[in-house]
Amino acid sequence: MTNYELVCGLETHIELSTNTKIFCSCTTEFGGDPNTHCCPVCIGLPGTLPKLNKRVVEYAIMAGLATNCEISRVSKMDRKNYVYPDLPKAYQISQYDMPLCKNGWVELSNGRKIRLTRIHIEEDAGKLVHQRGGTYVDYNRGGVPLIEIVSEPDIRSIDEAKEYLEKLQLIMRFIGISDCKMQEGSMRCDVNISMRPMGTEKFGTRTEIKNMNSFAHMAKAMDYEMNRQIDLLQSGEAVVQETRRYNEEDDCTESMRGKEDAHDYRYFREPDLVTIQVSDEIVNELKDKLPELPQKKAKRYMEDFGLPEADALLLTQYRKISEYFEAASKGVKNPKTVANCMIGQIFSRLEGDGAKENFAVKVTPENLNALVRLLDDGKIRMNLLKTTLEKMLDTGKAPSELISENDMGGVDPGALKAACEQAIAANPNAVSDYLGGKEKALKAILGAVMKATRGRADAMEVEKLLVQLIKK
């Protein structure tokens, strides 16, 4: 039996988080009562003229720079003609043959580079609600700026497709041009899929699955479509080039017949908008504005701070997390401690991705910094640090309010030895268990000592001391 290989490219639409729409000054705010974020321009009344939002061009260039694209010095807008009620003008203003950015790439964790053909700017369409009585049209989203990122057919597995999309999401969020929320539709993609016998070069006939709005759906739709095409090929039938949609209920893809003739978009230049010229100055200015990108940041955390890769990736998942980490580890001896505090204790207080993205925690980075510095200075031990951090997370108080001078400086060696001896005397069973080979029995005695010293003692030190005393 022939093995087949996936050949896949993605077209990703991302809504830009500008204040206003691409061609008018209406708000881009999500939601709102239907048709309340509208004006004559964005409902396409005759005689109105579009005027391009400068920030849209800037954001698109930033997206291009962050994905290794060339920035076109001359660019223009075109009309893409199709008749559908979500487009009040019966054309979408987009870019055809002179996109703002081209020839970029995004690198995956396996080292493969997914090439980007282009990034262009365009306007979003309105929202349609199909009901029995007819189609209800809301143009609030109409005219919201989008970038469309088109990849080359370089993706070879569902996992690569997911990672590619995750990388795009991460990068665009980091540079602050979009929130990329798939569930709210600010990031969605079309997936082009074809299969070919493993080891061959020639592409097979492809189909396009439209409008994937979650990672899970994309994976399921791809899985279904890949198997469907393999079945066809194996039984000697041809794959028909067509547009398909994913049916969530039945977990399958189905043909969107009747849209075929709509592919003739008759693009021509948008005569109402002038040429876009991008100078070296603008490009350099935007380059300077670009923050350190997550992939580079993660690498730096690993190399400079000795963080494990998994931790470095967690800390660069969202911009606010990395900003917090960097502020909290300023000047501390070992940023790894800060990383552990965040990943081990702070993250467990945050539920869901949204909470992580906003990273609204009661402990300020300055207070975490102060806490870790107490450890650095030998004033507190790791266990006290941990319990104090829990209290800080509950109350938002500074470490100085929670740790008294008494608690600092650990435990006097004489007092510690006495506490250990006391605990040994009080737990004869545990001692004999331990001597009988049950290493775990030591934990009970250790616990008693920690309790007696109110968590101020260093657990490792106590353990060493206990073993010494028992074996004496």
Place this chain on the structure above:
Amino acid sequence: MVTHEEILNIANLAKLSVSPEELDELTKDMNEIIGFADTINAACPQASDFDNINGLSNAFREDIVVPSYDREEILKNAESRDDGYFLVKKRM
């Protein structure tokens, strides 16, 4: 030469119905329009950028929100509406 088939195709894409009587007329008109553009192109072949004859670039707008229109104004000319939405015939 623009053919009847091309006219019918364009009409179909634009969701327009064209009667047989109109077809001849429309084809003739379209040929004249295209012919006019060809004449201009032939007259001045070196000035190729008719797309941008004014040579303007970078007319931008700052990203500052201006209050949108009252919904009543927006929906005023709608042939049909319901509950704040434009209401159109279903088509799939």
